[in-house]
Amino acid sequence: MMPLLQKVYDFVDERIDLKTLEAKMMKEPIKGGSRWAYVFGSVLLFIFIMQAVTGVLLMFYYIPSADHAYASTQFIIHEVDYGWFILSYHFWGSSAMVVMVFAHMSQVFLWGAYKSPREMIWLVGLALFGIVMAFGFTGYLLPWDQRAYWATTVGVEIMDKTPIVGDFMARFLKGGPTPGQMTLSRFFVIHVMVLPGALMGLAGLHLFLFRSAGPAGPFRGTPEELKAKTDFFFPRQVWKDIVAMAAVFLTISSLALIEPVVLLEEAKPDPGDYHPEPEWYFLFLFQLLRWKIFSGELGQFLGATAIPAAFMLLLAALPFIDRGPERNIFKRPIALLSWTVVMIGILVLTVSAIINREFLD
Amino acid sequence: MASVQPKIKSKVRCVDGEIGEIVHVIADPISLEVSHIVVRANGTQRQVPVATIAAVRDDSVELLCNAAQVSGFPEHRPEDFLTSKQVEIPHLENKVHVEPGDLLVPFPVLEKSCARRNFFAGFIHVIGALIGLPLVWPVLRFIMAPMYAPYDNRWLKIGNVSKIKTEDVGVQFIFKKSFKDSVLQREEDKNHWVVKATPETLKKVYPQGDISFTDEKGDVIWVNKQTVPYVAFAGKCPHLGCGFKWRTHKKLGQVFLCPCHLSIYDNSGKVLDGPAPRPLDVLPIKVSATGEIEIIDVEYKSGKKELVRIA
Known part of the structure; x- marks a missing residue:
């Protein structure tokens, strides 16, 4: 290290014990060694940081008013230097975030890493999953185009169907009986203040709990084998993490370049030729609501609220139901089967929502 | 040393x-x-x-x-x-x-020998509550301020009946609605549908006879007579609030179709297929001698079997 840098390091170390901090952050032994399968959490953190950076940049020009939101977003796309790129990166970044959340949750599920003593990490992780979905939902209203307006209208109406609290929740989000300026203001402040705060706090807690409970490690191997392969978080795992981050960065950037964001017409209560549809990661839920059994008031509540809520509750209860110490996914047939069914279900519903588009014109 | x-x-x-x-x-x-x-x-x-x-x-x-x-x-x-x-x-x-x-x-x-440890712990919670609790009501009211806005009972001109050429066919009327949205004076494109109904269709629209509309207090503000052939349907799908269209369906012929969740209604607003819980919403309508259509932009809660007015 350069003498000056060393001096700065020593100065800080003397005051706040940097060496201990460094040891705690970097010298965490990873049972069974670093792996590519462990990159998802770090990649999520990276995507979030990039979303925060591009999000702050977008706020330099965006105006959260029903009269100006659309025009200011168009201004970002067409007038501001590289505005189209920043906005498109933010847009594709949100999709990448959802994909990574699914990958991360799947990995934890398949590795049986939610089991004791890591239940609390799993629970906080589920809350983070909810926050990521809420980010998506509040984010796409902001450009105030037709897609934004209709996805939000329908989304809020779905929430309205929750018994007892639904009406209040929907009015709270809309800031009135019908969507308008108050809706935009509320979604804006939730998207740029409330959710980032919640996410940072919970992600910090998630990491703290992870470091306290320790990583789960591979589900195979004797203690001797695991010990023989053990390495520290730095450098091998950090290296794998940064390679994965670079790959994700390249993917998002390429998508932003190849398929930059194009706004539809400005939002209005007349959909015109536009067929309202939510963002792709909500399509499966959207398609579910097209089924006959989810028609009518009760059906709607079941499809839109009860089933997703029950599924989330089941996930939350998972580490307390599934208490067997076995972590090998190939020896947990029910877990493997359920995961496959859920994934195929989501895939089939999403694809059928896409196929359905053709029959609408 | x-x-x-x-x-x-x-x-x-x-x-x-x-x-x-x-x-x-x-x-x-x-x-x-x-x-x-x-x-x-x-x-x-x-x-x-x-x-x-x-x-x-x-x-x-x-x-x-x-x-x-x-x-x-x-x-x-x-x-x-x-x-x-x-x-x-x-x-x-x-x-x-x-x-x-x-x-x-x-x-x-x-x-x-902190004899009053419990006392201090209790005191800390009480003071915290004394700071927090008085804020609950003002904050709640602050957030709720615009949530229960009064109904808008103005009559709005949406177009002329001369636009309607055929009976029992859905015709879209797009109109500009200007309104105050918090501090903004805004104008929005809205759309409703008008059907010039034949007597049979009219019977299906008004199975219980005339329809009356009320304000917040429950006072009747308007009655749609079942003899008036012009019927206005709110442009918002009663299922989950999407915008529906007038389309030709392979089996059902000409229908109102909502592209969101595929609810299908006939020209009297009756549900033929899909997840909608009730027929299309009928709006208060007035047609002047010159054929000018005026409506009140009544809005009901979507997804409910019964009509719950929200705006």
């Missing part, structure tokens, strides 16, 4: 011979230096001040005093001390190289 670093289990020698070994090291929490060593000798533990130490060697410590003097030092009382693991004293463990569990610091006198 450089910090003394006695080791646990070191033999302790007095001027007149070995007397025992070190079992704990006590540090001063202010200076972060060793103040005493705890020596176990003859079954008792004595606190020996660091000033008594003549020299610290690899596996032993030599004292300046004799064995009799050591017996004169106060007996170690574990209840008067905490291990360095139980308290947060920055830098202590870097300065004194003893296992955290063996490194002791004095239990502060004020803490040891």
Whole structure:
């Protein structure tokens, strides 16, 4: 290290014990060694940081008013230097975030890493999953185009169907009986203040709990084998993490370049030729609501609220139901089967929502 | 003087011979230096001040005093001390190289006999609640301010019946609605559908006879007569609030179709297929002598079997 840098390091170390901090952050032994399968959490953190950076940049020009939101977003796309790129990166970044959340949750599920003593990490992780979905939902209203307006209208109406609290929740989000300026203001402040705060706090807690409970490690191997392969978080795992981050960065950037964001017409209560549809990661839920059994008031509540809520509750209860110490996914047939069914279900519903588009014109 | 670093289990020698070994090291929490060593000798533990130490060697410590003097030092009382693991004293463990569990610091006198610990804990919660609780109602009201806006009962001109060429066919009327949205004066494109109904269709629209519309207080503001052939349907799908269209369906012929969740209605608004819980919403309508259509932009909660007016 350069003498000056060393001096700065020593100065800080003397005051706040940097060496201990460094040891705690970097010298965490990873049972069974670093792996590519462990990159998802770090990649999520990276995507979030990039979303925060591009999000702050977008706020330099965006105006959260029903009269100006659309025009200011168009201004970002067409007038501001590289505005189209920043906005498109933010847009594709949100999709990448959802994909990574699914990958991360799947990995934890398949590795049986939610089991004791890591239940609390799993629970906080589920809350983070909810926050990521809420980010998506509040984010796409902001450009105030037709897609934004209709996805939000329908989304809020779905929430309205929750018994007892639904009406209040929907009015709270809309800031009135019908969507308008108050809706935009509320979604804006939730998207740029409330959710980032919640996410940072919970992600910090998630990491703290992870470091306290320790990583789960591979589900195979004797203690001797695991010990023989053990390495520290730095450098091998950090290296794998940064390679994965670079790959994700390249993917998002390429998508932003190849398929930059194009706004539809400005939002209005007349959909015109536009067929309202939510963002792709909500399509499966959207398609579910097209089924006959989810028609009518009760059906709607079941499809839109009860089933997703029950599924989330089941996930939350998972580490307390599934208490067997076995972590090998190939020896947990029910877990493997359920995961496959859920994934195929989501895939089939999403694809059928896409196929359905053709029959609408 | 450089910090003394006695080791646990070191033999302790007095001027007149070995007397025992070190079992704990006590540090001063202010200076972060060793103040005493705890020596176990003859079954008792004595606190020996660091000033008594003549020299610290690899596996032993030599004292300046004799064995009799050591017996004169106060007996170690574990209840008067905490291990360095139980308290947060920055830098202590870097300065004194003893296992955290063996490194002791004095239990502060004020803490040891804190008779009102529970009282303080309760008091802290009460004060916190006194700050928080008075905010609940104002904050709730602040957030709820626009949530229950009064109904808009203005009559709005949406177009002329001359636009309708055929009976029993859905015709879209797009109109500009200007309204105050918080501090903004806004104008929005809205759309409703008007059907010039044949008597049979009209019967299906008004199965219970005339439809009356009410304000918040329940007072009737308008009655749609079942004899008036023009029927206005709100442009918002009663399922989940999407915008529906007039389309030709392969089997059902000409219908109102909502592209969101595929609800299908006939020209009287009756549900033919899909998840919609009720027929299309009929709006208050007035047609002037010159054919100008006026409506009240009544809005009902979507997804309900019954009509719940929200705007």
